[in-house]
Amino acid sequence: DTGVSQNPRHKITKRGQNVTFRCDPISEHNRLYWYRQTLGQGPEFLTYFQNEAQLEKSRLLSDRFSAERPKGSFSTLEIQRTEQGDSAMYLCASTFLLGGGEKLFFGSGTQLSVL
Amino acid sequence: GQNIDQPTEMTATEGAIVQINCTYQTSGFNGLFWYQQHAGEAPTFLSYNVLDGLEEKGRFSSFLSRSKGYSYLLLKELQMKDSASYLCAVVHNTNAGKSTFGDGTTLTVKP
DSSP states (O other), X not given: OOOXXXXXXXXXXOTTOOEEEEEEOOXXXXXXXXXXXXXXXXXXXXXXXXXXXXXXXOTTOOTTEEEEOTTSSOEEEEESSOXXXXXXXXXXXXXXXXXXXXXXXXXOOEEEEEO | OOEEEOOSEEEEETXXXXXXXXXXXXXXXXXXXXXXXXXXXXXXXXXXXXXXXXXXXXXXXXXXXXXXXXXXXXXXXXXGGGXXXXXXXXXXXXXXXXXXXXXXXXXXXXX
């Protein structure tokens, strides 16, 4: 088990471009979460999947953001028409649902810089 | 709404003991996590408290008082590698991943 993997580690893009990030969770984990973290702040919940179903999206997630987990394994997060305010670390985490108190296993994140 | 407060920064000396506090006001409570995050790295799990009292795990201990909306993380025998940000996260329901995180406490351990 290699843990949660995220690609790319860093992404620099120009305002208005589209970007896509990938997350490969721990293989037996059925829940996958996306968070956004800016410097000096804690992670903010964006959305989560149970298997392939996207069960909830935060109000923080504008229509420019979309996430998928097509086969219940890896997930992608796409940001369309990026804005400078989208610059942040995007973290993915996974866990296996047991009914409460499950610790999250985080990936190392994708650092997005929008110029 | 949810409100979690932690000190922004703390400094301590190698070999000493430090206590990082976290106070919270939330609608619904189903446990509290502490995570450690080194600069530029992923948060990693340290502890989980759902009942009042102290949970001890090696050099790290975590305490919870639900009636006071208060938790602390106690780090003993500090080492230089303990320099990191410590995140307090409150679970509001049975979905542990939808926790609300505090902004973290940056701990600097000096020789």
